[in-house]
Amino acid sequence: MNTAPIIxxxxxxxxxxxxxxxxxxxxxxxxxxxxxxxxxxxxSNSNSGVIGLNIGAxxxxxAITMTRITPVSPNTSVFTTSNQEISPTDSLSYIxxxxxxxxxxxxxxxxxxxxxxxxxxxxYGVASLTGGQTVSLFADNAAPFTKLDLAITSxxxxxxxxxxxxxxxxxxxxxxxxxxISQLTVGPASGGFEESFDEINGGTSRIILAGRNxxxxxxxxxxxxxxxxxFGALLLGKQTANGNFVITWDQFNGAADTPQYAVVTPTxxxxxxxxxxxxxxGGLGLATFGNGNLLLVGENSAAPNVLSGEFFNSTGASASVxxxxxxxxxxxxxxxxxxxxxxxxxxxxxxLDSTPSGSxxxxxxxxxxxxxxxxxxxxVASSNGTNDVFSPTVTSLGxxxxxxxxxxxxxxxxxxxxxxxxxxxxxxxPNDFYGDGYSDLIWQNTDGQAVIWEQNGxxxxxxxxxxxDPGLGWNLIGTGDFNGDGLSDFLWQNTNGQADIWEMDxxxxxxxxxxxPNPGPNWDVIGSGDFNHDGNSDILWQNTTxGQAVIWExxxxxxxxxxxxxxxxxxxxxxxSWKAIGTGDFNGDGYSDILWQNTVxGQAAIWExxxxxxxxxxxxxxxxxxxxxxxxxxSWTAIGTGDFNGDGHSDILWQNTVxGQAAIWExxxxxxxxxxxxxxxxxxxxxxxSWKAIGTGDYFGDGxxDILWQNTNGQAAIWxxxxxxxxxxxxxVSPxxxxxxPGMSWHAIx
Numbered sequence: 147m148n149t150a151p152i153i154x155x156x157x158x159x160x161x162x163x164x165x166x167x168x169x170x171x172x173x174x175x176x177x178x179x180x181x182x183x184x185x186x187x188x189x190s191n192s193n194s195g196v197i198g199l200n201i202g203a204x205x206x207x208x209a210i211t212m213t214r215i216t217p218v219s220p221n222t223s224v225f226t227t228s229n230q231e232i233s234p235t236d237s238l239s240y241i242x243x244x245x246x247x248x249x250x251x252x253x254x255x256x257x258x259x260x261x262x263x264x265x266x267x268x269x270y271g272v273a274s275l276t277g278g279q280t281v282s283l284f285a286d287n288a289a290p291f292t293k294l295d296l297a298i299t300s301x302x303x304x305x306x307x308x309x310x311x312x313x314x315x316x317x318x319x320x321x322x323x324x325x326x327i328s329q330l331t332v333g334p335a336s337g338g339f340e341e342s343f344d345e346i347n348g349g350t351s352r353i354i355l356a357g358r359n360x361x362x363x364x365x366x367x368x369x370x371x372x373x374x375x376x377f378g379a380l381l382l383g384k385q386t387a388n389g390n391f392v393i394t395w396d397q398f399n400g401a402a403d404t405p406q407y408a409v410v411t412p413t414x415x416x417x418x419x420x421x422x423x424x425x426x427x428g429g430l431g432l433a434t435f436g437n438g439n440l441l442l443v444g445e446n447s448a449a450p451n452v453l454s455g456e457f458f459n460s461t462g463a464s465a466s467v468x469x470x471x472x473x474x475x476x477x478x479x480x481x482x483x484x485x486x487x488x489x490x491x492x493x494x495x496x497x498l499d500s501t502p503s504g505s506x507x508x509x510x511x512x513x514x515x516x517x518x519x520x521x522x523x524x525x526v527a528s529s530n531g532t533n534d535v536f537s538p539t540v541t542s543l544g545x546x547x548x549x550x551x552x553x554x555x556x557x558x559x560x561x562x563x564x565x566x567x568x569x570x571x572x573x574x575x576p577n578d579f580y581g582d583g584y585s586d587l588i589w590q591n592t593d594g595q596a597v598i599w600e601q602n603g604x605x606x607x608x609x610x611x612x613x614x615d616p617g618l619g620w621n622l623i624g625t626g627d628f629n630g631d632g633l634s635d636f637l638w639q640n641t642n643g644q645a646d647i648w649e650m651d652x653x654x655x656x657x658x659x660x661x662x663p664n665p666g667p668n669w670d671v672i673g674s675g676d677f678n679h680d681g682n683s684d685i686l687w688q689n690t691t692x693g694q695a696v697i698w699e700x701x702x703x704x705x706x707x708x709x710x711x712x713x714x715x716x717x718x719x720x721x722x723s724w725k726a727i728g729t730g731d732f733n734g735d736g737y738s739d740i741l742w743q744n745t746v747x748g749q750a751a752i753w754e755x756x757x758x759x760x761x762x763x764x765x766x767x768x769x770x771x772x773x774x775x776x777x778x779x780x781s782w783t784a785i786g787t788g789d790f791n792g793d794g795h796s797d798i799l800w801q802n803t804v805x806g807q808a809a810i811w812e813x814x815x816x817x818x819x820x821x822x823x824x825x826x827x828x829x830x831x832x833x834x835x836s837w838k839a840i841g842t843g844d845y846f847g848d849g850x851x852d853i854l855w856q857n858t859n860g861q862a863a864i865w866x867x868x869x870x871x872x873x874x875x876x877x878x879v880s881p882x883x884x885x886x887x888p889g890m891s892w893h894a895i896x
Contacts, residue, residue, distance in 0.1 A: 455485075
């Protein structure tokens with residue numbers, strides 16, 4: 147299937163799930179002077195999926211920042227935002243925290259009583275501690291430019307501890323200015339946080355890093371250095387995967403203002419301090435990735451209407467050429483970029499597109515691991531004559547979701563709100579010929595004719611014959627999105643070995659043709675997957691005699707790369723006793739992997755792929771559990787793959803060839819982490835030996851893979867799945883509810 151994502155907006159629906167929750171931590175005007183906030187939370191635009199916070203009467207929510215909370219269990223992954231709320235009528239302000247899930251449901255209704263602190267100074271950010279607590283860094287209002295304070299909230303956001311004067315300026319002439327706080331996830335201070343801020347003292351300045359562990363004791367990188375020449379205004383700091391810490395700031399030296407960055411080791415040694423040459427001042431977006439690399443995004447110094455990006459390695463050395471993020475009309479400025487790495491190491495960028503007339507839009511777009519655009523940009527929010535938008539920020543949630551925050555100023559009332567909206571990098575579902583987010587049912591007659599039933603769950607409400615009849619000798623192998631248009635296409639193979647692609651739009655064949663040279667009848671097309679992560683499906687082949695696998699990387703019907711599946715430059719052959727079953731993304735990195743099964747023993751294996759290259763597991767990637775190879779046995783056949791539990795990792799669907807019982811193994815890489823017999827209400831559910839599991843798809847459009855069955859009499863059925871639990875489904879029916887059976891001469895393909 148095509149792995150090019152589509153950005154879809156979250157909607158506010160009733161939900162009790164706490165997966166991917168997040169917290170909004172604000173500062174603003176208290177309703178009473180005791181420091182306990184008793185006002186109401188004004189949640190605006192809730193039906194459109196936007197949460198706007200305006201906390202307290204006449205308060206202004208400002209300075210929004212966000213972070214994901216450290217998970218306290220595998221099923222709890224919480225995320226926080228913080229913003230500063232200031233009264234327009236006096237100087238009072240406060241900080242508070244609010245927890246939402248990824249459906250934008252308020253999880254702690256009593257949160258309106260949890261003002262973190264009464265009348266703080268500027269709020270610089272929020273980070274997570276081990277156990278789900280959040281910590282906010284802000285200026286001490288009694289000495290707003292010389293001291294910094296911390297506020298630590300409990301996981302329930304109902305209790306707060308204030309740590310005052312955690313940092314003081316060097317002397318009475320020095321001031322502490324821009325600040326930042328971020329999580330530490332690697333090293334002895336893991337679970338703690340890093341404070342970063344700049345200090346100006348007369349004609350000089352210095353940038354200070356101060357790390358703390360979860361007990362708030364000093365730990366992690368701690369250093370101060372002078373960003374000469376000129377003054378540094380700190381923008382952002384984050385830890386890399388190898389424990390280094392990277393910070394970015396704007397350098398003001400009077401003549402030219404430039405962004406800079408530095409990489410600091412865990413022991414406080416600066417190993418890189420440089421100016422990325424193509425960036426202009428105006429703020430750098432920063433993201434760090436699991437491979438240790440980091441990404442900077444900023445306004446292009448040669449063209450202010452262009453936003454560019456560049457990768458750097460963990461020591462701060464350039465790891466790519468600059469690449470285009472976005473461009474706009476001449477005269478526009480692309481400002482305030484923010485970047486977040488998604489769970490599969492793709493990334494999302496948000497920015498403000500500001501026009502000379504003063505209007506602005508908050509934009510977002512998803513990019514691949516090498517900087518290639520994977521989606522079209524979307525407009526998250528825009529000014530409309532009555533309000534202005536600014537200060538966008540983005541934070542990654544689990545399962546390739548992310549949340550965008552921004553500030554809105556209502557011009558006539560001079561009110562400000564902090565707004566958030568959750569989005570998904572949702573990937574096109576397999577076998578979706580109409581682009582509606584539902585898998586469709588594909589049939590082929592014994593005479594060669596293909597038919598598509600347009601599905602919504604078990605209901606076939608449209609479709610018909612798909613393209614011309616190719617005739618005898620052509621087998622419909624499966625589907626994929628070979629031209630990257632978001633619609634599934636047909637993949638065929640002739641009995642002589644020749645492959646063919648039909649590019650489809652619904653039931654209409656709109657393009658395609660013969661694919662590459664004919665490898666001969668000893669080569670079987672196994673299926674399709676996106677092995678090079680370019681958004682176009684590729685073809686997986688296997689030689690029926692030798693067992694060798696080959697990948698053709700595709701662009702439409704054109705073979706643009708690929709070759710034998712290899713490791714360390716040498717062809718890797720599992721051997722003729724291993725059959726390639728299909729493809730899936732088992733490690734969640736955005737690249738398709740290969741699922742194998744031994745035809746003698748029944749043992750399954752997974753080869754994690756990057757293009758044609760087998761990554762570290764190689765031929766040793768036997769499917770395992772708790773470090774031991776797990777073998778279902780020769781009476782079990784691996785049917786296919788799909789994401790049954792919705793965690794972003796492909797799982798394996800099995801069927802017993804004797805009893806007909808189906809089972810699902812939930813996977814993380816080649817490790818079985820859950821699953822079991824397909825069940826309903828806790829009892830194993832067996833369709834029986836007259837029903838064959840044909841394949842998988844998301845027929846109900848809920849992000850969980852479902853099972854397609856066909857009876858020996860021709861009848862098809864779909865089981866609606868959540869993990870290995872059947873939650874609905876039944877026979878495929880017409881819109882009036884009548885069972886549809888095309889007859890025994892029709893074979894369900896997917």
